[in-house]
Amino acid sequence: MEIIENMENKKNSKNGINGKNSEKAVNKEKNNIKIDIINLFDDIMNGKYSNIQLNYYFRTKNYLKKEKLFITNIINITLKNLIYIDYILSKIVKTVQKRKIKQLLRISVAQILFMNTDNAGVIHEGVETAKILNNHQSGFVNAVLQGVLKDKDEIIRNIPKDKRESIIFSYPQWFVNKLKTDYPEEYTDIMKSYKTRSYLSVRYDKKNLTEEKFKKILSDIDSEILFSTEEVYYLSNSNIFETEEYKKGNIIIQDASSYLAVKNMEIKENDTVLDACSAPGGKTLAILQNFSPKLLVATDIYEHKVKLLKDIKEKYKFSNFEIYINDASKIENLNMKFDKILLDVPCSGLGVLRKKPEKIYSLTLEQIKSLKKLQKKIFDSAYKVLNKNGVILYSTCTFLINENTNNIKSFLEKYNDLITEEVSIPENVDIGKDECGGVYITHKNKYMDGFYIAKLKKK
Template sequence: MREKKNIKLDIVNLLDEIQNGKYSNIQMNYYFSQNEYSKKEREFITNIINVTLKNLIFVDYILGQTVRNIQKRKIKQLLRISVAQILFMDSDNAGVVYEAGEISKIINKHQTGFVNATLQAIIKNKEEIINAIPEDKKEGIVNSYPQWFVNKLKTDYPDDYLAMMKAYKERSYLSVRYNSKKLSKEDFEKILSEIKSEVLFSADEVHYLSNGNILTTEEYKRGDIIIQDASSYIAVKNLDVSEKDTVLDACAAPGGKSLVILQTFSPKLLLATDIHEHKIEVMKKMKERYGYDNFEIKLNDAANIENLNMKFDRILLDVPCSGLGVLRKKPEKIYNLTSDDIKNLKKLQKKIFDSAYSCLNDDGIILYSTCTFTENENTNNLKYFLEKYDDLKVVEIEVPENVIISKDEFGGTYISYKNQYLDGFYIAKLKKAKK
């Protein structure tokens, strides 16, 4: 087993890569695939990264009240994870300071005194610093959300905003479904028993597990067990695809929802498109793996579906969005988001929907979904769709009884923050009238 100080150095490097644009869950999985960490080491890395990212604004505030300038980027990451341990983890503070000093010698030996002095000052003064946070900024700083976002959430959800902020800082859980054409329920339960995993919660065909041991199984490696969140699965199930339908998954990458369509229904044709060439290549590999003859993949901008020169009976629009509903999995997203981003996304979402409508057959269905909870991207968009297209009608969706939802005034469905396990999601099913 490698020395713990080198694991801590890996954590510093990992946090630095996430801060430079990598998704935390993807990058952690990459590190785990490239290094022979023990289960305990993987848990240690995951815990520190998640605690640091979910509390980054608070951590940076404490640092900012202690030192004026941290010149070395990786020293800043080292201080961040050390402060997160001091504030939020059951750590021995003296041990945290010692370990940070040892790692600083590897990163930049001239910074060791600075690291030690900074952490000692924080341990001594943290309560005074916290008590002095201005009241008008306290909710944002303590819960680690940008102030513009706190203000926005207060407007959209005046009664629930604080509970929502706290809920999306909770831990996430790995969720999977199994291909029932390949595995039986008994097969799945036997696998879980052998790898010492428990089902914590199930919604329809998706199961939330107590650990990630399923990722080491042959069944997962050959694609019979698939990572899936129940929210996106519920959305796709409500497409109600028949064997005669031509279906479009317009923003399809990385392909998980396309796979649900193929494994749940038997469409005449499923066409999956995406604007990014590298993501198209990922989906092509998925097609090779599963071998569906009724599955085609094309490079296309979802804002220009007309370029496909086709009409569709069912269109899945899981549109680009702010992604706030997946903050439990990707806590870093909130720190790079601005209010202008949401305005621009709303415009793009409208453009994609307009294009989809023009390519929808009479009596066809558009399933509009996002993994976010802002009214601008959801309820306000649905209002726009219904006002612009008077031949569209919202159709009620089916949701498992154990999933908590709320409805907006136009019939759209929010997968609530009150669900401990599911991603936050919005689903609107719209049917085009026959002429």
């Protein structure tokens, strides 16, 4: 692995060491970072979200900025090309018995295939890392990586035509087939788009910060605005986390797509509002900071997620905010009626693949079918507790038609007193509209998550 520049200078200046001692210290630090990368990747492959685990490692370990950038880069490159990498490896070796050796091989192959590195150096450092993980495996790692370097071009040329798109773009075959059905003209562009990098986005609380003050904060911390819409800004770095306004809660991490869903609720002061699938609470907080409803009720089915909502209430001291543990498919259990209901329903989450690239490797068509059934149950329950002239704002962070347009069609057919209302989206956001009046925030938006929003009113 190409370990971070200036590491030797850092160790020399910090410890006052030189010569052989300096070299040993540098090599030790290199090894520590390599092992951290292997462990981090292994965590992700065992079900942890990549963005959450990266943040955890960065909070708990004393990395330099360059080290953080390198770790983030190599983890994301490996994740976003995992099927491609595993295919290459499968042509060199049938099985890899040791789990962390497998992660080492994946990361090393990612460097050979996708990063501008010294391949001989990558192999050498792969072997040295193997010695730390399991000394008996170092020869095996050397042989596999040498085989990849020697045969990769031929392997790539001979990928079967019927599997080529799946392997080259690193998506399961079922997903490629599904995209071809839903978006026959754009499916390749969609696949490419969701392999690009993600960006940090934040919004500011208009009740406590002016736009001028917010931009002054960004200027003071050397954060460049890459894109903005409404009060959400996509930033060039994460320096915002060190500011007092962020720590106080006046600057909040949120994607513009989910924020626009909240804005389209158009909540009035006398409205009783439900956020039915609310944890971890980003949209809940956006409702409370942008509107002043008579009451906002937030629910979630899991106790540990409800605690996140309670933390928000404790931090911000909202008096018009109540929290309950409840199954969103049984909203009637609350024994309340609502004027506005936000249904950001559980979904396949394909619109956030830039942030969570690992998600696609564990998702199946059967899971999506189950999610669609759950989405319908949640909507049916919400309809029962919606007041006349009330509004359900239905949203997902996916672009699959089955979870979005097809659901809205079925709702409109089932409930003849429902009509769709126009969804308002800023002009600088690329959207697609369906025949039901729903809006897709498309893959053409470089910075924003893929999202679907539909607004249904009870006549």
